[in-house]
Amino acid sequence: MTQRDDMDEVLERLRQAVGPGQCLAGPEIGPAYLSDTMHALAGPGPLALLRPRSVEQVAAVLAVCHTARVALVVQGGRTGLAGGATPLPGCVLLSLELMRGVLEIDAAAATITVWAGTTLQEVQEAAWAAGFFYPVDLGGRGSCQIGGNIGTNAGGNRVLRYGMTREQVVGLEAVLADGTVLSSLGKMLKNNTGYDLKQLFIGSEGTLGVVTRAVLRLQPQPRSTCTALCAVRDYGAVLQLLQHMRQALPGTLSAFELMWPDFYALVTALPERAPPLPHGHGGYLLLEALGSEQEADQARFERVLAAALEAGIVDDAVIAQSGAQAAALWAVRDGSAELRRVFWPHVGFDISIPTSELGEFVAACREALRSRWPEVQMVFFGHVGDSNIHIGVKVGDGEQPEHEVDELVYGLVRRWHGSVSAEHGIGVLKRAWLGFSRSEDELAAMRRLKLALDPHLILNPGKIF
Amino acid sequence: MTQRDDMDEVLERLRQAVGPGQCLAGPEIGPAYLSDTMHALAGPGPLALLRPRSVEQVAAVLAVCHTARVALVVQGGRTGLAGGATPLPGCVLLSLELMRGVLEIDAAAATITVWAGTTLQEVQEAAWAAGFFYPVDLGGRGSCQIGGNIGTNAGGNRVLRYGMTREQVVGLEAVLADGTVLSSLGKMLKNNTGYDLKQLFIGSEGTLGVVTRAVLRLQPQPRSTCTALCAVRDYGAVLQLLQHMRQALPGTLSAFELMWPDFYALVTALPERAPPLPHGHGGYLLLEALGSEQEADQARFERVLAAALEAGIVDDAVIAQSGAQAAALWAVRDGSAELRRVFWPHVGFDISIPTSELGEFVAACREALRSRWPEVQMVFFGHVGDSNIHIGVKVGDGEQPEHEVDELVYGLVRRWHGSVSAEHGIGVLKRAWLGFSRSEDELAAMRRLKLALDPHLILNPGKIF
Numbered sequence: 001m002t003q004r005d006d007m008d009e010v011l012e013r014l015r016q017a018v019g020p021g022q023c024l025a026g027p028e029i030g031p032a033y034l035s036d037t038m039h040a041l042a043g044p045g046p047l048a049l050l051r052p053r054s055v056e057q058v059a060a061v062l063a064v065c066h067t068a069r070v071a072l073v074v075q076g077g078r079t080g081l082a083g084g085a086t087p088l089p090g091c092v093l094l095s096l097e098l099m100r101g102v103l104e105i106d107a108a109a110a111t112i113t114v115w116a117g118t119t120l121q122e123v124q125e126a127a128w129a130a131g132f133f134y135p136v137d138l139g140g141r142g143s144c145q146i147g148g149n150i151g152t153n154a155g156g157n158r159v160l161r162y163g164m165t166r167e168q169v170v171g172l173e174a175v176l177a178d179g180t181v182l183s184s185l186g187k188m189l190k191n192n193t194g195y196d197l198k199q200l201f202i203g204s205e206g207t208l209g210v211v212t213r214a215v216l217r218l219q220p221q222p223r224s225t226c227t228a229l230c231a232v233r234d235y236g237a238v239l240q241l242l243q244h245m246r247q248a249l250p251g252t253l254s255a256f257e258l259m260w261p262d263f264y265a266l267v268t269a270l271p272e273r274a275p276p277l278p279h280g281h282g283g284y285l286l287l288e289a290l291g292s293e294q295e296a297d298q299a300r301f302e303r304v305l306a307a308a309l310e311a312g313i314v315d316d317a318v319i320a321q322s323g324a325q326a327a328a329l330w331a332v333r334d335g336s337a338e339l340r341r342v343f344w345p346h347v348g349f350d351i352s353i354p355t356s357e358l359g360e361f362v363a364a365c366r367e368a369l370r371s372r373w374p375e376v377q378m379v380f381f382g383h384v385g386d387s388n389i390h391i392g393v394k395v396g397d398g399e400q401p402e403h404e405v406d407e408l409v410y411g412l413v414r415r416w417h418g419s420v421s422a423e424h425g426i427g428v429l430k431r432a433w434l435g436f437s438r439s440e441d442e443l444a445a446m447r448r449l450k451l452a453l454d455p456h457l458i459l460n461p462g463k464i465f
Numbered sequence: 466m467t468q469r470d471d472m473d474e475v476l477e478r479l480r481q482a483v484g485p486g487q488c489l490a491g492p493e494i495g496p497a498y499l500s501d502t503m504h505a506l507a508g509p510g511p512l513a514l515l516r517p518r519s520v521e522q523v524a525a526v527l528a529v530c531h532t533a534r535v536a537l538v539v540q541g542g543r544t545g546l547a548g549g550a551t552p553l554p555g556c557v558l559l560s561l562e563l564m565r566g567v568l569e570i571d572a573a574a575a576t577i578t579v580w581a582g583t584t585l586q587e588v589q590e591a592a593w594a595a596g597f598f599y600p601v602d603l604g605g606r607g608s609c610q611i612g613g614n615i616g617t618n619a620g621g622n623r624v625l626r627y628g629m630t631r632e633q634v635v636g637l638e639a640v641l642a643d644g645t646v647l648s649s650l651g652k653m654l655k656n657n658t659g660y661d662l663k664q665l666f667i668g669s670e671g672t673l674g675v676v677t678r679a680v681l682r683l684q685p686q687p688r689s690t691c692t693a694l695c696a697v698r699d700y701g702a703v704l705q706l707l708q709h710m711r712q713a714l715p716g717t718l719s720a721f722e723l724m725w726p727d728f729y730a731l732v733t734a735l736p737e738r739a740p741p742l743p744h745g746h747g748g749y750l751l752l753e754a755l756g757s758e759q760e761a762d763q764a765r766f767e768r769v770l771a772a773a774l775e776a777g778i779v780d781d782a783v784i785a786q787s788g789a790q791a792a793a794l795w796a797v798r799d800g801s802a803e804l805r806r807v808f809w810p811h812v813g814f815d816i817s818i819p820t821s822e823l824g825e826f827v828a829a830c831r832e833a834l835r836s837r838w839p840e841v842q843m844v845f846f847g848h849v850g851d852s853n854i855h856i857g858v859k860v861g862d863g864e865q866p867e868h869e870v871d872e873l874v875y876g877l878v879r880r881w882h883g884s885v886s887a888e889h890g891i892g893v894l895k896r897a898w899l900g901f902s903r904s905e906d907e908l909a910a911m912r913r914l915k916l917a918l919d920p921h922l923i924l925n926p927g928k929i930f
Contacts, residue, residue, distance in 0.1 A: 109852065110820075153657050159654070166661075167628075176910065180906050181906065182904075182906055182910055187821075188884050189853075190848075190851050190884065191884040191887065192618050192891070193885060194899060194930075195673075196618075196668055199665070200664070202661070203657050208660075220712040223712075247757065248757055250685045250717065250755070251715070251716025252715065291715060292712065292715050293765070300758070300761065354571065354576075355652075356573035356574050387652070388653070418651070419651065419655070420658055421656075421657050422657065426657070434659055437658040442659070442662060443659070445641065453914075464660075465659075
């Protein structure tokens with residue numbers, strides 16, 4: 001029997017696992033499935049695209065791949081920024097797009113139970129319609145799926161207050177490589193009965209199992225929003241303000257976003273983004289608090305900022321007096337979405353450094369880049385309250401010396417004991433740098449876990465490791 | 466060579482690993498080490514008690530045990546309620562009590578780095594002295610150690626607002642069975658670089674590795690405390706009040722503790738615990754919110770409760786107007802600590818049931834117990850906002866039919882898809898009931914992880930599984 005015959009047989013078994021209409025092969029597989037945001041398939045296409053409709057079908061697909069030793073790549077909305085969902089040549093592609101929808105909202109438990117293929121926006125909207133708030137939010141909300149959010153431990157805005165996706169997951173169902181279904185869809189916040197298996201699958205980028213359903217924690221709807229843009233002289237003042245705001249607005253501070261002057265100058269040069277505060281300051285901070293009573297919360301927010309101005313921590317501030325004004329302030333920070341248009345090509349970074357040392361790190365990074373490439377342009381901005389910043393580095397207008405820039409910046413991250421991936425994961429694009437944030441012993445322990453749960457290494461091989 | 470000779474040799478190697486003064490054997494081992502709160506060693510004593518002073522010594526001890534296939538039991542403060550730290554006959558006992566103290570407090574990162582042998586109270590006090598708040602709190606605070614808190618994912622008061630110990634752990638260092646040190650002591654809140662290994666050790670009760678150091682998240686000091694006791698007619702009103710309070714006090718509600726009338730009657734009969742509200746209501750709730758401005762927060766708290774009274778959700782309420790009054794209200798709830806004196810002997814439970822179904826569950830449990838033992842006395846109380854309740858069941862004054870009571874109550878927990886251990890862990894005492902909350906497939910996956918990280922099964926054998 002030739003290898004081709006083998007594969008025909010596998011394909012036939014896969015068809016039986018999900019039914020012929022849900023198993024596409026060759027040219028039937030649309031081009032959208034062949035790449036994700038940052039990375040595309042190189043080489044021959046996938047063996048098949050499977051779109052199961054039930055947990056049993058997912059389990060059957062995995063069992064076939066496990067037995068046949070065929071690689072399986074699970075895809076969510078393919079909006080990831082690390083290439084974790086890019087297909088591999090000859091692999092089985094698994095899309096959960098037909099396993100979509102809300103199964104239950106339990107108001108007393110404050111949980112929502114959903115299929116993994118549900119988009120983030122659908123979860124947000126269903127929660128809102130039931131009088132709740134699902135706090136994870138990111139640019140890809142309309143297409144990214146909860147399964148992908150869990151697989152990458154997605155962060156985004158408001159992590160400062162509500163945590164990353166990991167903190168939202170109360171219960172989880174995942175299918176192991178051999179088709180075993182681990183179902184733990186309880187709605188209890190406290191549950192210490194043996195190992196908390198769900199933690200393994202969160203952030204494992206489809207390499208340890210396929211998430212099929214999840215119970216997520218819901219929050220009360222914010223009934224007040226207070227927003228301000230502050231200008232400060234330097235990073236020392238940023239830290240003072242962070243302490244001040246944490247102390248004064250415990251439990252409600254939801255954004256503490258720093259824009260270094262280079263970023264602020266670039267985005268406020270865009271149309272409809274006139275600078276709300278003049279240029280020339282050492283840093284610009286977007287602050288937000290989400291509460292329950294607009295009038296009382298706004299009064300407190302203004303008192304707290306007035307105290308910061310009086311104490312000389314803040315040099316200038318604009319406090320939004322309406323939703324429209326708040327949106328205009330956010331538009332400045334969200335100018336980051338335009339970087340691919342107005343600051344292109346560039347090499348981008350998503351890193352973490354202990355908040356206490358971020359100021360020093362940025363200065364060192366800036367100096368090192370400039371001394372290597374005198375013509376370099378840079379933008380620094382990010383979720384400083386979460387220890388997470390994004391960096392854009394542009395060396396001239398042509399092809400970027402990507403590897404050299406990576407090497408320089410990640411080298412500094414290593415020296416500062418930081419993380420080479422704060423929220424985007426490792427996928428394929430950061431694989432070479434994983435060892436800058438994790439020791440050999442940690443990587444060996446990860447491989448032991450991988451082998452224990454996926455002995456034939458069929459799940460998303462070549463990702464992370 | 467006899468087995469005795471073998472053990473003498475192992476003992477000699479252990480002595481070399483930590484130095485002779487830190488390796489005690491036979492009668493040198495004090496009786497305190499031979500039991501924990503709920504369970505005592507049965508049979509011959511441990512081979513040795515080791516008290517290492519460094520991570521390297523811990524690693525050396527583990528390597529010796531791994532090579533010699535000798536069981537190792539790690540102990541914190543021995544305050545656990547599931548027998549997880551009870552020694553095994555012939556085992557090596559490892560105490561981290563000499564690896565104690567605060568290594569660093571980083572104000573900007575809002576983290577504290579500590580040795581695993583530091584007591585909870587020492588962490589709380591060091592955090593407070595630095596202007597911060599470490600929110601995990603429980604009765605054993607003076608003797609329980611952070612390593613034990615992490616090993617059992619300790620909960621206690623205020624989980625509703627701040628989460629369990631898992632949510633506090635930012636970085637962790639743990640030593641695997643073979644002596645490999647996994648050190649990830651970063652202070653970044655966001656770090657998605659491969660599997661989040663620390664999650665494995667949290668709540669694994671010393672069966673997957675020995676925690677040596679941890680980086681914990683700190684919170685701002687609460688500068689206001691609002692406390693009330695409310696009486697409601699039934700569990701439906703409890704749920705309405707929970708929704709109301711969550712919505713009205715987002716981010717600050719820190720306690721939502723329900724006392725069923727049986728518990729309330731028992732504890733308010735104790736001296737110095739006069740009932741703050743009359744008997745005869747359907748349930749009593751202790752509410753607390755921690756904020757930043759006493760006057761404004763108290764005014765809001767009172768507005769919110771007034772609205773609940775007006776809406777008919779709450780039938781009666783006492784709002785503390787001073788710290789002393791708040792302490793008197795907490796004394797009622799903390800009457801649970803007296804149950805071993807005034808409600809003894811009894812069979813105790815620490816379980817979770819989805820908050821939405823807890824009322825039904827309690828009614829069913831009460832009925833089933835009463836129809837089995839007509840003379841039974843019961844108390845129900847707990848952290849309803851966290852889906853966690855405690856139950857005390859007293860069948861007459863003599864020896865309790867413990868197994869039968871367990872079987873009945875845990876049987877109901879299974880039927881309600883609840884958790885047989887909300888916050889105390891499994892240890893040895895709940896091992897028989899683990900399968901009531903976890904499927905065979907989940908247990909098999911846990912065993913695979915155990916084998917992957919501890920192939921000779923030397924770490925706390927017989928616990929959990």
